[in-house]
Amino acid sequence: MKFLCASDLHLGRRAVGIPDHLGLDPGRFATSAVWDLAVELALRERVDLVLLAGDIVDRENRLYEALGPLERGVNTLGRHGIAVYAVAGEDDFDTLRRVADNDDGDTLTPLGRDGHWQRLTVERDGRAALRLAGWSAPGQRFHGSVLAGFAEGATDERADASAPLVAMFHGTVSDQPRAATDFAAVEQKQLDGQEASLWIAGHEHTPRFAPNDDGTGLLVPGAICPLHAAETGPHGVWVVEVAPETPVSAHLVALAPIRFEAVRVDLSDVVEPADVEAVLIRALHDALAAALREDPHGNLLCVSCRVHLAGQTRLHGDVPTIVQDLARTLDIQERGVVAAIGDVVVETRPPLDLDLLVRRPDSVGEIARLLAALDADDPAELSDAQRELVGRGVTRLQAIHRARVFAAVAGDREPDAEDAKRELRRQGWNVLAGLIQQREVE
Numbered sequence: 001m002k003f004l005c006a007s008d009l010h011l012g013r014r015a016v017g018i019p020d021h022l023g024l025d026p027g028r029f030a031t032s033a034v035w036d037l038a039v040e041l042a043l044r045e046r047v048d049l050v051l052l053a054g055d056i057v058d059r060e061n062r063l064y065e066a067l068g069p070l071e072r073g074v075n076t077l078g079r080h081g082i083a084v085y086a087v088a089g090e091d092d093f094d095t096l097r098r099v100a101d102n103d104d105g106d107t108l109t110p111l112g113r114d115g116h117w118q119r120l121t122v123e124r125d126g127r128a129a130l131r132l133a134g135w136s137a138p139g140q141r142f143h144g145s146v147l148a149g150f151a152e153g154a155t156d157e158r159a160d161a162s163a164p165l166v167a168m169f170h171g172t173v174s175d176q177p178r179a180a181t182d183f184a185a186v187e188q189k190q191l192d193g194q195e196a197s198l199w200i201a202g203h204e205h206t207p208r209f210a211p212n213d214d215g216t217g218l219l220v221p222g223a224i225c226p227l228h229a230a231e232t233g234p235h236g237v238w239v240v241e242v243a244p245e246t247p248v249s250a251h252l253v254a255l256a257p258i259r260f261e262a263v264r265v266d267l268s269d270v271v272e273p274a275d276v277e278a279v280l281i282r283a284l285h286d287a288l289a290a291a292l293r294e295d296p297h298g299n300l301l302c303v304s305c306r307v308h309l310a311g312q313t314r315l316h317g318d319v320p321t322i323v324q325d326l327a328r329t330l331d332i333q334e335r336g337v338v339a340a341i342g343d344v345v346v347e348t349r350p351p352l353d354l355d356l357l358v359r360r361p362d363s364v365g366e367i368a369r370l371l372a373a374l375d376a377d378d379p380a381e382l383s384d385a386q387r388e389l390v391g392r393g394v395t396r397l398q399a400i401h402r403a404r405v406f407a408a409v410a411g412d413r414e415p416d417a418e419d420a421k422r423e424l425r426r427q428g429w430n431v432l433a434g435l436i437q438q439r440e441v442e
């Protein structure tokens, strides 16, 4: 059995974080365009089935932009005799049901409504070729046990037991005990104890396939298209093959037109402003070349880089301006694909020696002591006042994170003490450099 597997299509959305100056048509970065490519791939690969692991339709835009492309794709697959099985995620637990009810051709089968495991057998040439189990999210939140009731459905299928079992749900798989905040959290070792040849878990946007030594495996298909800068690396759909007595095989086919990359650049050796540009152009070239190597089908249009600048440099004070200018203009092309700077995190440092400043009895010394304590990365090194400062930083960052205006673009994790320390470190170095320049401290 060969099938195509995808999840987190979030139809109705489009990737954000593509630099404006590139003048690219935002419509080309709609997730529905990637779904169209997935349908084409399913036909070209002559797969038996398509499996969709939830969050197929985005919650925000679930009626207008999303449903047309989904129905069109399902109809095309149906005309070619390719059945589609889907479980719902927390975004589309209600929408998916409506789409399936409207599907006259009966191509799309939703599995495991309302968090009840459902099993069925897929036949080929009159024989059981695959057993499928599915679990759909019952609502926007779920903190119960996903695996409850999973084994019960197995009793009816003894006759088909030689056919491999593929089990699909929408939830978070981790090797840690489940966290209360994760949606439908399952511990990896609980999955390993079940009989399935392949587990498919939608919801997490980073794609991964984890094969086990015994030939079984876990597939997290990941988002079909990255939605923002934190979702780095290739995204697309998986071509999967399962057969009795054969290890499961799965490979990712990159389909997304956009790829986000995190690029670290060390400016320690940079002396002249013009060198910053040269170093950045080289870093973007490398990121683009690496992305092209993972795009054999030529679907990529843009590589948007979050550039992280580090290192101790005399240019510390000038770096933000230099880099903001480059972010607005740089545009590196190769084989029709463009790489540019999506956003910049400046964490360079001025060439100051903290050891010489920490003993000073003034504000320069105070900030130097804070920076030294933050660098030590040991909570015991922080004074009560410094600890309180970090705590206030966390509160302020979280307030911004939770602000209503950002609700629609959320998706990144809640800021924590590490984020507050990073922010304090960055601001601390700027203030320190400013004070020293002002007072001409030696």
Ligand SMILES: [Mn+2]
Binding pocket: 054, 055, 089, 090, 091, 170, 202, 203, 204
């Ligand atoms: Mn989800």
